[in-house]
Amino acid sequence: MDRLKPGSFWFRIFILFSVLSLLLVVNQVFHLELLGFKPLENSYLYYIMALSLSPVFLTYPATPESPKNRIPWYDAGLFLLTFGTNLYLGLQGLNIIQMGWEYLAPIIPSVCSIILWFLVLEAVRRVTDLGMTLFCLVFSFVPIFADYLPGVLKGVPFDFLATARLHSMGMSSILGIPLYTVCTLLIGFMIFGVILQNTGGGSFFLNIAQALLGHKRGGAAKMGVLGSGFFGMLSGSTVSNVLTIGSLTIPAMKKTGYSPQMAAAIESCASAGGPIMPPVMGAAAFIMASFLGIPYYQVAIGAAIPACLYYLGLFVQVDGYAAKNGITGIPRRDLPPIWRTLKEGWFYFFVILVLCYFLLALRVEAWAPFYASGVLLVLTMFRKETRLNGKAILNILFESGKVIMQLVAILAAAGLLIGGLSIPGIALSFSRELVILAGQNTLLILMVGAITSFILGLGMTTSACYIFLAIVMAPALVALKIDPLAAHLFIFYWGALSELTPPTALCVAAASGIAGSEFMPTAWKAMKLGAVKYILPFFFVYAPTLLTNGPLMSVILHTGFAVFGIWILASALEGYLIGLGEIKSWWVRFALFAGGILTAFPEEISTVIGILIILGCLIPSWMAKKRGRLQAL
Numbered sequence: 001m002d003r004l005k006p007g008s009f010w011f012r013i014f015i016l017f018s019v020l021s022l023l024l025v026v027n028q029v030f031h032l033e034l035l036g037f038k039p040l041e042n043s044y045l046y047y048i049m050a051l052s053l054s055p056v057f058l059t060y061p062a063t064p065e066s067p068k069n070r071i072p073w074y075d076a077g078l079f080l081l082t083f084g085t086n087l088y089l090g091l092q093g094l095n096i097i098q099m100g101w102e103y104l105a106p107i108i109p110s111v112c113s114i115i116l117w118f119l120v121l122e123a124v125r126r127v128t129d130l131g132m133t134l135f136c137l138v139f140s141f142v143p144i145f146a147d148y149l150p151g152v153l154k155g156v157p158f159d160f161l162a163t164a165r166l167h168s169m170g171m172s173s174i175l176g177i178p179l180y181t182v183c184t185l186l187i188g189f190m191i192f193g194v195i196l197q198n199t200g201g202g203s204f205f206l207n208i209a210q211a212l213l214g215h216k217r218g219g220a221a222k223m224g225v226l227g228s229g230f231f232g233m234l235s236g237s238t239v240s241n242v243l244t245i246g247s248l249t250i251p252a253m254k255k256t257g258y259s260p261q262m263a264a265a266i267e268s269c270a271s272a273g274g275p276i277m278p279p280v281m282g283a284a285a286f287i288m289a290s291f292l293g294i295p296y297y298q299v300a301i302g303a304a305i306p307a308c309l310y311y312l313g314l315f316v317q318v319d320g321y322a323a324k325n326g327i328t329g330i331p332r333r334d335l336p337p338i339w340r341t342l343k344e345g346w347f348y349f350f351v352i353l354v355l356c357y358f359l360l361a362l363r364v365e366a367w368a369p370f371y372a373s374g375v376l377l378v379l380t381m382f383r384k385e386t387r388l389n390g391k392a393i394l395n396i397l398f399e400s401g402k403v404i405m406q407l408v409a410i411l412a413a414a415g416l417l418i419g420g421l422s423i424p425g426i427a428l429s430f431s432r433e434l435v436i437l438a439g440q441n442t443l444l445i446l447m448v449g450a451i452t453s454f455i456l457g458l459g460m461t462t463s464a465c466y467i468f469l470a471i472v473m474a475p476a477l478v479a480l481k482i483d484p485l486a487a488h489l490f491i492f493y494w495g496a497l498s499e500l501t502p503p504t505a506l507c508v509a510a511a512s513g514i515a516g517s518e519f520m521p522t523a524w525k526a527m528k529l530g531a532v533k534y535i536l537p538f539f540f541v542y543a544p545t546l547l548t549n550g551p552l553m554s555v556i557l558h559t560g561f562a563v564f565g566i567w568i569l570a571s572a573l574e575g576y577l578i579g580l581g582e583i584k585s586w587w588v589r590f591a592l593f594a595g596g597i598l599t600a601f602p603e604e605i606s607t608v609i610g611i612l613i614i615l616g617c618l619i620p621s622w623m624a625k626k627r628g629r630l631q632a633l
Contacts, residue, residue: 003061003069003070005069006394010058014058014059014401015397015398015401017051017052017055018400021048021051021052022191022397022400024048025183025188028183029188029366029367030367040093041180042175045179046086046087046089046090046093047087048179049086049116049179049412050083050086051083052405053082053119053412054086055401056082056405057082057122057123058079060127061075062074078119078122081119085115085116086116088108088109089112089113089116089168089169092109095109096169101169102166103162104165105165105169109169112168113165113169114161114168117140120409120412120416121137121140121416123412124136127409127410128409132413133413135417136417139468140163140417140420141420142421142423143155143162144157144158145157146426153426153429154426155425155426155429158423166419166423170423172418172419173415173416173422174412174416174419176415176418176419177467178411178412178414178418178463178467180290181283181286181290181411182407185289185296186407187404188368189286190404191403192234192355192369192372192373193234194400194403196234196376197240197244198399199376199377201348202245204344205231205348206223206227206248206249207336207345208342209222209224209225209226209230210227210335211335211336211337211341214330214334215330217327217328218329219256219328219329219330220252220255220258220330221263221318224250224252224253224266224270225266225269225270225314225315227249227270228242228271228273229270229277231245232270232273232274232277233279233280234352234355237282238271238272238275239271239510241274242267242268242271242507242511243514246267246271246510246514247514249263249267250263253266256328256329256330258327259517260515260516260522261512261517261521262525263511264511264514264515264522264526265511265522265523265525265526265528266318267511267515268499268507268511268522268526268530269500269529270311270314272496272500272507272533273307273310273311276306276307276310276493277307277311278301278304278307279300279355282462282463284462284466284467284495285299285300286299287411287463287466288466288485288488291474291488292484292485294485295365296359296365297363297365298485299485300359301360303547304548305546305562306489306539309546309562309563309566310530310536312532312563312566312570313566313569313570314530316566316567317570317573318529320570320571321574321576323576323578324574324575347379347380348376350375351372351376351379354372355368355369355372358371358372410461411463414461414463417468417471418468445477446490446538446541449469449473449490449491449494450490450494450537452469452473453465453473453490453491453493453494453495453497454495454498456469462492462495462496465495465498466488466492469495473491474487474488474491477491477541483544483547483549486540486541486549487541489540490537493533493536493537497530497534500527500530501527502519502523505523507526508523508526531569531573532570535569535600539562539600542602543601545558545559545602546558558602561599561602564599565598565610566600567596568593569593569600571592572589572590572592573593575589580621591613591617592614592618594610595610595612595614596610598613599614
């Protein structure tokens with residue numbers, strides 16, 4: 001962002017575009033018709049891209065060698081070209097619909113379609129990396145070569161110009177579900193996250209975590225898990241969570257005895273839970289609701305139990321590590337008092353209630369973050385420490401514009417993935433053949449889905465990975481009678497594992513930079529700590545009761561056994577069990593690990609077997625310890 005120096009001409013343009021895009025979103029979401037302006041859906045999306053895609057070329061240099069202290073002429077030219085192309089197509093929105101320009105259009109809109117196609121690819125290259133760009137590029141060209149593809153991948157071919165028109169003016173590619181979801185639902189939640197961070201929300205949640213857990217054994221790590229969980233549930237972010245919370249918790253962990261690797265791994269896992277923790281789960285969850293055709297709150301409610309189970313497993317491992325290594329808590333005198341902290345920041349919890357009220361009670365997802373943001377801004381004015389000044393407001397506008405810009409670039413490009421498969425009709429045939437190939441074997445297709453999601457997640461953003469697999473993989477899972485929400489959450493979880501898993505592991509990269517640890521050893525530790533996240537998706541696929549889909553008693557029973565199983569599983573992974581101490585025997589750890597998985601697996605026979613295995617390991621040890629003959633397993 002060095003090229004946009006505060007006070008410069010281009011910085012002012014960026015702020016102006018941020019303000020205009022926010023006004024445009026509010027006008028559309030609340031149906032205000034300001035100055036009589038009420039654009040059609042496709043025109044609205046073009047106008048958003050005009051205001052939010054064009055600043056990419058001002059903000060991100062073309063190459064590492066490009067000037068970093070000024071805007072070169074070619075980037076200024078791309079900025080104007082992007083703005084002008086989208087503005088023209090937006091003004092032609094009615095003609096595109098009424099005259100079917102996506103199939104046959106005059107020369108000017110046809111040329112604009114080609115230009116927009118490649119501008120989107122260049123924008124996503126700058127915002128992400130070359131791998132994501134090449135993936136979108138290759139799939140966007142699939143319609144041109146569809147008749148040359150082998151077997152089930154063969155589709156209806158289109159020439160280059162027809163493909164460009166369908167990509168840029170049709171409603172199933174660039175203007176498809178991902179971009180539509182961002183512009184109608186997600187932008188408000190991202191702005192809410194920016195305002196929360198800039199009004200001291202991150203510090204408050206960390207202080208609460210410190211006050212509650214900082215004095216416990218391993219308190220620095222536990223407050224990191226709780227603080228990152230709090231912040232992540234409202235920001236839906238990962239790397240920014242690490243940079244916000246981790247910059248405080250990682251030094252505290254190192255100071256109390258954690259190695260740099262362990263401190264970075266703990267914060268990585270805690271921050272990686274952000275996208276799976278309701279009520280705000282990030283872009284993929286909102287797109288999931290659109291794909292499923294259900295309100296977002298149903299996705300959030302369904303994801304709540306698995307997210308809590310993930311944090312439970314992480315918390316148990318963190319506690320076990322502290323117990324084994326004699327890591328104590330932070331002295332109470334160095335921690336903020338709980339009641340004073342609550343008194344100073346109670347309104348952050350009140351804002352959460354406001355957000356949940358609009359989401360769950362009124363069920364107006366698009367309005368919820370704007371009302372919550374408004375309430376938060378009003379309440380912060382009553383305290384001098386949180387009151388916003390001109391500089392803070394300017395920073396909120398800049399950060400909001402940056403977040404919207406990145407999302408629009410990534411999800412417009414992700415739309416090309418959908419278009420590349422849906423235009424020639426490949427997506428449905430691929431899913432059908434996948435089911436035939438699996439031979440009705442649910443476990444086999446789940447393994448294929450997990451591996452595919454994981455591999456794609458290494459080279460793509462979580463949202464783009466989910467979008468691609470929601471088109472080609474999720475229908476195959478649903479065809480095998482898997483609950484639709486469970487199927488979509490399954491591929492979402494596995495695609496998101498790249499945040500913790502080498503060679504990418506963006507969370508680990510950010511955390512290891514703060515901790516000063518080596519990346520690869522830290523990533524392996526993070527994988528071990530986050531092991532529950534690799535297992536959980538199989539649980540809720542086989543029993544949607546863990547997604548609150550089923551009779552209340554079944555939900556309670558399955559959740560209870562899952563909690564017990566995850567506790568045992570995590571204890572076995574770390575080698576420490578509360579009440580018994582350190583588990584030194586590898587075969588006991590293995591048996592408890594297997595017993596934990598079987599107990600947590602929501603099926604009666606496996607649960608009974610798992611409990612018997614666990615009791616078979618623990619009862620003799622408890623009896624021996626009670627008689628004083630054994631101090632630990």
